Amino acid sequence: MTLRRAQGCFISLEGGEGVGKSTQAGRLTDALRARGLDVLLTREPGGSPGAEAIRQLLLEGAGDRWTPGAEALLFAAARADHVTKTIEPALEAGRWVLCDRFLDSSRAYQGVAGEVGDAAIQNLHQIGSDGALPDRTLVLMLSDEDAAARAHARDEGCPDRIGGRDAKFHAAVAQAFRDFARDDPARIRLIDASGDEEAVTERLLAALSDLLS
Numbered sequence: 707m708t709l710r711r712a713q714g715c716f717i718s719l720e721g722g723e724g725v726g727k728s729t730q731a732g733r734l735t736d737a738l739r740a741r742g743l744d745v746l747l748t749r750e751p752g753g754s755p756g757a758e759a760i761r762q763l764l765l766e767g768a769g770d771r772w773t774p775g776a777e778a779l780l781f782a783a784a785r786a787d788h789v790t791k792t793i794e795p796a797l798e799a800g801r802w803v804l805c806d807r808f809l810d811s812s813r814a815y816q817g818v819a820g821e822v823g824d825a826a827i828q829n830l831h832q833i834g835s836d837g838a839l840p841d842r843t844l845v846l847m848l849s850d851e852d853a854a855a856r857a858h859a860r861d862e863g864c865p866d867r868i869g870g871r872d873a874k875f876h877a878a879v880a881q882a883f884r885d886f887a888r889d890d891p892a893r894i895r896l897i898d899a900s901g902d903e904e905a906v907t908e909r910l911l912a913a914l915s916d917l918l919s
């Protein structure tokens with residue numbers, strides 16, 4: 707489903723742990739605002755009061771706190787609240803929405819790496835959020851080693867419930883994002899996340915050039 711909007715665009719930033727999404731979400735928001743756009747920066751899980759409460763349930767506690775299916779349902783419930791309360795109203799008001807993670811994180815983490823299955827994740831998204839999709843999804847890609855080093859340095863060795871999963875899980879997440887981009891090149895673009903922050907922001911802007919003209 708295409709979300710109703712006056713003139714705004716819905717952009718999601720995706721990728722594995724530590725690739726620089728949150729850093730680039732802030733930088734890209736500034737760059738788009740400097741072009742005169744009214745941008746709402748939001749994130750998942752979270753982005754509305756209800757979804758932020760669910761974020762705590764998802765990211766805190768023991769690794770086995772939820773079954774894979776329960777985890778997928780919680781992400782879908784948080785997303786449904788976020789889409790209804792935050793994303794849709796902003797797009798209807800003609801704003802741009804930049805979202806740090808969205809559906810493709812559930813497809814990669816729960817659907818593929820967590821083995822719930824892509825079709826099941828898409829079904830939950832249809833039920834919860836009417837299948838709403840971004841206009842463009844930019845996936846930051848970094849070698850598994852460099853991403854793990856960045857995340858480790860940032861977290862000081864104390865990752866959250868999902869970030870702390872093993873290297874095999876995170877490699878499966880990264881491969882899933884590559885596969886999604888191959889299967890849906892019109893929406894999903896892979897972006898090289900290596901090098902300095904400014905260079906990465908320029909690559910992201912280049913991947914939005916058709917939407918900015």
Ligand SMILES: Nc1ncnc2c1ncn2[C@@H]1O[C@H](COP(=O)(O)OP(=O)(O)OP(=O)(O)O)[C@@H](O)[C@H]1O
Pocket residue numbers: 721722723724725726727728729730856857859860869899900901902903906
């Ligand atoms: N281009 C870059 N070069 C070097 N370090 C970077 C770069 N971009 C971000 N970092 C650093 O890497 C760490 C991870 O960045 P950030 O938190 O933005 O990643 P993320 O993709 O949002 O991670 P997560 O999904 O795990 O929250 C931070 O300490 C950040 O300062």
Ligand SMILES: Cc1cn([C@H]2C[C@H](O)[C@@H](COP(=O)(O)O)O2)c(=O)[nH]c1=O
Pocket residue numbers: 723749750751765781807808809810811812813815816866868869
């Ligand atoms: C939206 C979404 C997120 N996750 C995971 C990915 C990360 O480990 C955390 C979010 O932490 P961040 O520092 O805000 O990136 O949650 C997931 O497994 N499934 C999802 O749908």
